[in-house]
Amino acid sequence: MIPGRLLAICCVASLLLAGARPVHAHHSFAMFDHTRTVTLKGEVTRFQWTNPHALLELDVPGPGGMKHFTLELTSINMMQRLGWRSSDIKAGDKVKAVMAPLVNGEAGGLLLEITLPGGKKLEPGVPAAGTFKRTPEAE
Amino acid sequence: MRGLLALMLASVAAVQVLAGAQNPRPGVPDITGSWERYGGFFGAPTEAQRNDPTIPPRAPQPPLKPEYLKEWQARVQAAREADAKGTPLATNYTNCLPDGMPTMMGAMFPLEILQSRGQITIIEEAFTQVRRILLDQPQKRIDDVEPGFYGRSVGHWEDDTLVVDTIGVKENVRFQNTSHSRDMRIAERMHLVAPDILWNEITITDPVTLDKPWTVVYAYRRMKNYTLLEYVCEDNREFADQGFQKSTLGTEKK
Numbered sequence: 001m002i003p004g005r006l007l008a009i010c011c012v013a014s015l016l017l018a019g020a021r022p023v024h025a026h027h028s029f030a031m032f033d034h035t036r037t038v039t040l041k042g043e044v045t046r047f048q049w050t051n052p053h054a055l056l057e058l059d060v061p062g063p064g065g066m067k068h069f070t071l072e073l074t075s076i077n078m079m080q081r082l083g084w085r086s087s088d089i090k091a092g093d094k095v096k097a098v099m100a101p102l103v104n105g106e107a108g109g110l111l112l113e114i115t116l117p118g119g120k121k122l123e124p125g126v127p128a129a130g131t132f133k134r135t136p137e138a139e
Numbered sequence: 140m141r142g143l144l145a146l147m148l149a150s151v152a153a154v155q156v157l158a159g160a161q162n163p164r165p166g167v168p169d170i171t172g173s174w175e176r177y178g179g180f181f182g183a184p185t186e187a188q189r190n191d192p193t194i195p196p197r198a199p200q201p202p203l204k205p206e207y208l209k210e211w212q213a214r215v216q217a218a219r220e221a222d223a224k225g226t227p228l229a230t231n232y233t234n235c236l237p238d239g240m241p242t243m244m245g246a247m248f249p250l251e252i253l254q255s256r257g258q259i260t261i262i263e264e265a266f267t268q269v270r271r272i273l274l275d276q277p278q279k280r281i282d283d284v285e286p287g288f289y290g291r292s293v294g295h296w297e298d299d300t301l302v303v304d305t306i307g308v309k310e311n312v313r314f315q316n317t318s319h320s321r322d323m324r325i326a327e328r329m330h331l332v333a334p335d336i337l338w339n340e341i342t343i344t345d346p347v348t349l350d351k352p353w354t355v356v357y358a359y360r361r362m363k364n365y366t367l368l369e370y371v372c373e374d375n376r377e378f379a380d381q382g383f384q385k386s387t388l389g390t391e392k393k
Contacts, residue, residue: 075265
């Protein structure tokens with residue numbers, strides 16, 4: 001059974017993708033790579049509830065040790081209209097995040113989708129999210 | 140007794156003020172409330188959208204005079220090329236600056252319209268932008284208005300249409316990336332085309348930059364149960380560096 005709020009988020013996100021609502025961005029998303037995504041599995045160190053963007057700080061273990069990533073989300077106003085709450089993500093949460101990485105190679109990107117500890121998935125409503133080509137998650 | 144009378148009179152006055160804030164003049168449409176942009180679609184409109192008479196036609200290209208058209212085209216091309224390189228050009232947003240007029244009426248985020256005695260106030264949620272339309276007051280001369288993001292707006296009702304005149308918008312406040320002069324004038328005609336769909340026909344005139352008036356029409360849909368949210372540009376990690384938008388993502392902020 002899908003919880004009501006999650007269903008609402010999914011529905012609204014689908015509408016956004018379908019172009020049935022006006023979608024605008026406060027800035028260009030050109031600094032993020034539209035040709036691939038990266039899936040990060042790590043621990044949240046901070047979920048920052050601010051405008052013009054919410055931000056998610058993640059520690060991600062890898063072959064070279066722990067690496068820190070900063071992910072940009074959309075405006076918290078847009079996220080609230082999609083059903084997000086500031087309490088949805090907490091420091092210490094183990095999450096899976098799909099991001100469009102920064103073109104410049106720095107350890108950051110644009111969050112497209114997050115899977116929370118309970119398996120719940122959230123999308124921040126990135127305008128034209130469908131234009132970011134998804135890379136299948138590596139096994 | 141005198142105290143009780145004063146209290147009663149004060150109560151009556153308070154009720155009148157509240158009533159006045161609701162809808163000041165009988166016969167004037169009630170447009171107070173929250174509105175979202177309707178029909179400003181990303182990508183090509185669907186057939187259903189094309190057949191919806193409450194969705195206005197797409198905005199035409201700005202009828203700029205040749206020298207300004209050339210400059211505008213160069214600006215659009217430069218932005219496109221910078222985007223292709225992954226280094227977008229900085230905009231006012233990069234510096235947390237609001238849209239100003241008339242871009243704010245594009246309602247990127249919801250609008251709130253408040254009708255009160257002698258004034259209509261329009262708030263745009265993003266950046267908490269506020270403009271005031273003074274009703275039934277004469278407009279000043281352009282030279283007598285200090286330039287600002289929203290300019291000076293006066294308006295009046297012509298039957299069911301709110302007619303607004305705005306002057307005094309700063310030259311660095313650009314609409315669709317076009318240049319304008321101090322002599323720019325923005326005329327707006329707002330009217331309901333359906334009980335919950337409001338149109339705003341915006342006509343820009345500028346004897347310096349435009350060959351002829353430029354009209355753009357926006358539609359808004361009433362949001363019956365929506366209260367505008369707070370918006371403060373609190374931690375902007377995008378910044379302008381040599382004209383380009385940069386980000387501090389990837390370098391953790393302590």
